[in-house]
Amino acid sequence: xxxxxxxxxxxxxxxxxxxxxxxxxxxxxxxxxxxxxxxxxxxxxxxxxxxxxxxxxxxxxxxxxxxxxxxxxxxxxxxxxxxxxxxxxxxxxxxxxxxxxxxxxxxxxxxxxxxxxxxxxxxxxxxxxxxxxxxxxxxxxxxxxxxxxxxxxxxxxxxxxxxxxxxxxxxxxxxxxxxxxxxxxxxxxxxxxxxxxxxxxxxxxxxxxxxxxxxxxxxxxxxxxxxxxxxxxxxxxxxxxxxxxxxxxxxxxxxxxxxxxxxxxx
Amino acid sequence: xxxxxxxxxxxxxxxxxxxxxxxxxxxxxxxxxxxxxxxxxxxxxxxxxxxxxxxxxxxxxxxxxxxxxxxxxxxxxxxxxxxxxxxxxxxxxxxxxxxxxxxxxxxxxxxxxxxxxxxxxxxxxxxxxxxxxxxxxxxxxxxxxxxxxxxxxxxxxxxxxxxxxxxxxxxxxxxxxxxxxxxxxxxxxxxxxxxxxxxxxxxxxxxxxxxxxxxxxxxxxxxxxxxxxxxxxxxxxxxxxxxxxxxxxxxxxxxxxxxxxxxxxxxxxxxxxxxxxxxxxxxxxxxxxxxxxxxxxxxxxxxxxxxxxxxxxxxxxxxxxxxxxxxxxxxxxxxxxxxxxxxxxxxxxxxxxxxxxxxxxxxxxxxxxxxxxxxxxxxxxxxxxxxxxxxxxxxxxxxxxxxxxxxxxxxxxxxxxxxxxxxxxxxxxxx
Numbered sequence: 001x002x003x004x005x006x007x008x009x010x011x012x013x014x015x016x017x018x019x020x021x022x023x024x025x026x027x028x029x030x031x032x033x034x035x036x037x038x039x040x041x042x043x044x045x046x047x048x049x050x051x052x053x054x055x056x057x058x059x060x061x062x063x064x065x066x067x068x069x070x071x072x073x074x075x076x077x078x079x080x081x082x083x084x085x086x087x088x089x090x091x092x093x094x095x096x097x098x099x100x101x102x103x104x105x106x107x108x109x110x111x112x113x114x115x116x117x118x119x120x121x122x123x124x125x126x127x128x129x130x131x132x133x134x135x136x137x138x139x140x141x142x143x144x145x146x147x148x149x150x151x152x153x154x155x156x157x158x159x160x161x162x163x164x165x166x167x168x169x170x171x172x173x174x175x176x177x178x179x180x181x182x183x184x185x186x187x188x189x190x191x192x193x194x195x196x197x198x199x200x201x202x203x204x205x206x207x208x209x210x211x212x213x214x215x216x217x218x219x220x221x222x223x224x225x226x227x228x229x230x231x232x233x234x235x236x237x238x239x240x241x242x243x244x245x246x247x248x249x250x251x252x253x254x255x256x257x258x259x260x261x262x263x264x265x266x
Numbered sequence: 267x268x269x270x271x272x273x274x275x276x277x278x279x280x281x282x283x284x285x286x287x288x289x290x291x292x293x294x295x296x297x298x299x300x301x302x303x304x305x306x307x308x309x310x311x312x313x314x315x316x317x318x319x320x321x322x323x324x325x326x327x328x329x330x331x332x333x334x335x336x337x338x339x340x341x342x343x344x345x346x347x348x349x350x351x352x353x354x355x356x357x358x359x360x361x362x363x364x365x366x367x368x369x370x371x372x373x374x375x376x377x378x379x380x381x382x383x384x385x386x387x388x389x390x391x392x393x394x395x396x397x398x399x400x401x402x403x404x405x406x407x408x409x410x411x412x413x414x415x416x417x418x419x420x421x422x423x424x425x426x427x428x429x430x431x432x433x434x435x436x437x438x439x440x441x442x443x444x445x446x447x448x449x450x451x452x453x454x455x456x457x458x459x460x461x462x463x464x465x466x467x468x469x470x471x472x473x474x475x476x477x478x479x480x481x482x483x484x485x486x487x488x489x490x491x492x493x494x495x496x497x498x499x500x501x502x503x504x505x506x507x508x509x510x511x512x513x514x515x516x517x518x519x520x521x522x523x524x525x526x527x528x529x530x531x532x533x534x535x536x537x538x539x540x541x542x543x544x545x546x547x548x549x550x551x552x553x554x555x556x557x558x559x560x561x562x563x564x565x566x567x568x569x570x571x572x573x574x575x576x577x578x579x580x581x582x583x584x585x586x587x588x589x590x591x592x593x594x595x596x597x598x599x600x601x602x603x604x605x606x607x608x609x610x611x612x613x614x615x616x617x618x619x620x621x622x623x624x625x626x627x628x629x630x631x632x633x634x635x636x637x638x639x640x641x642x643x644x645x646x647x648x649x650x651x652x653x654x655x656x657x658x659x660x661x662x663x664x665x666x667x668x669x670x671x672x673x674x675x676x677x678x679x680x681x682x683x684x685x686x687x688x689x690x691x692x693x694x695x696x697x
Contacts, residue, residue: 114347115347115350115351116351118347118348118350118351118353119350119351119352119353121351122348122351122352122353127348127353201343204335204336204340204343204344205343205344205347205348208299208331208333209333217336220336220337220340221334221335221336221340222336231526231527231530
């Protein structure tokens with residue numbers, strides 16, 4: 001009985017969650033007259049998608065976002081891995097204090113640093129560049145923390161064995177620790193990509209032109225409400241911008257969920 | 267990317283400009299950037315782009331870069347952050363109501379300190395006083411009206427005719443409005459197929475509400491922006507009337523009508539009347555498949571609507587050369603001919619009386635008399651609610667209004683709470 005109730009509850013919540021998406025899909029693929037009329041016989045059309053695509057440079061926005069999330073992800077992995085290893089397995093004076101300082105970064109809301117970050121970018125002459133969007137996020141306290149916890153769980157015996165075989169420090173990280181932490185990398189990568197794909201305020205503030213704006217900012221400056229809204233075009237644009245993440249989620253759903261379970265984060 | 271060298275050069279050029287006659291001034295190169303609150307890819311972007319291109323053709327010494335920043339709030343966030351970081355735009359169009367906040371944060375420069383010649387002074391005086399008022403603080407002019415609007419009533423003439431009403435005459439008073447709403451609302455059993463009136467209740471809730479309050483004979487704040495009068499009896503009447511439309515007369519949808527969907531409901535014939543910005547005029551004109559009318563808002567004690575929309579502001583941190591260049595650009599953007607064209611292209615209200623005397627405007631009005639309604643309403647317009655710490659004060663009113671609209675608070679209780687919250691926010695400025 002409780003099981004049935006749980007399943008009904010899950011379906012209900014799922015349905016509520018997916019409603020806006022369903023509405024967006026409906027509106028995006030039907031003519032504007034049917035934006036608020038539901039009729040099964042309504043003609044399907046791709047015109048909204050076409051005009052949204054033509055009205056704003058979404059291709060460029062996609063490119064920008066892709067460059068941005070790739071840049072951030074690669075840099076975060078490169079920076080966080082050695083840092084996490086040092087905190088997990090190396091002994092040096094002041095290690096715990098430095099680690100505590102890194103963790104403190106988790107407590108600081110990025111929004112507070114808006115002006116300070118902007119000033120830094122202005123000084124570096126980087127305002128209105130993709131690098132400027134990425135720069136504040138290249139080192140990640142969360143990533144370091146997560147990887148450190150994972151590295152600490154790697155059995156010391158494996159490390160010792162590798163050392164006996166004559167592995168250098170870098171080779172030990174690369175051949176022993178990184179492969180064993182793959183679920184954590186995957187989970188963290190997903191969190192990072194979806195966060196930066198969706199990030200809005202900082203990119204909005206620091207970018208000024210089409211060549212640097214990511215899709216979120218592009219979509220927001222596309223859908224300004226003062227002039228009256230054409231829901232069909234806006235939902236079409238929304239579907240366009242969220243589709244890649246949605247498709248990726250549907251394709252890799254199992255891996256997504258498993259990696260989150262194994263890494264113990266959500 | 268601008269390098270420090272260029273900044274220094276423009277600075278030097280700037281000091282030369284102050285002493286030099288105007289012919290030399292035209293040769294000094296200046297690069298200016300302005301933030302504009304408009305949807306990228308919408309029709310307005312193209313209009314502004316063409317203006318900027320024309321301006322640079324006529325003024326080869328000045329380079330203008332327009333940055334389209336989406337909504338007003340996003341534009342303000344961008345401009346404030348960038349200016350505080352020392353790399354702000356030279357100009358931006360943001361809400362006329364943000365003047366107090368911009369002054370309090372020490373981010374903008376008053377125009378009268380720069381525009382000092384007789385010609386400049388005449389330019390400052392050439393706008394509608396109703397539009398200038400939000401930018402007139404402490405004896406200075408801080409904002410130049412540009413993208414300005416008021417609220418008007420759009421009504422569906424076909425629905426009026428079907429309900430036996432005169433399609434050429436929209437309601438003049440609240441009593442007539444109630445009657446018209448009751449006659450035009452159409453029900454099929456439990457469902458309502460046509461609502462008498464829709465007043466949007468999200469996004470700019472306080473703005474729409476201010477129209478009702480003005481009509482009930484009250485002003486929401488003092489001119490110094492240090493005091494609000496949210497719970498005056500007139501204010502309560504105004505809110506009660508809005509609530510009665512839905513709860514008592516059942517002529518207005520229950521709860522909150524979305525700013526973005528009201529025009530769509532109107533265009534689909536689901537609402538006989540809507541109150542909305544004149545900025546929507548072109549949208550409705552293009553998409554309405556029926557006869558529609560535009561009318562001034564009705565009166566209870568008096569007629570009236572708040573003004574709305576954005577002003578040009580001059581930001582601190584611009585070099586003297588850039589300030590002069592920005593001024594040249596603003597003057598160019600607000601000439602009578604261009605103000606008229608801007609009004610015709612967008613539906614925003616042309617900001618100066620002589621713009622309405624131009625040939626282009628006369629022709630436009632001959633074909634589309636409704637365009638003049640907003641101008642005529644300016645006679646009775648009141649500045650939009652604007653105080654110190656404006657975003658938060660307006661938000662406290664909006665929150666409570668929405669609580670009342672959704673039925674979780676009574677009109678008086680909601681406005682009392684809004685008054686308390688706003689007074690607390692304004693305490694540091696009350697002096």
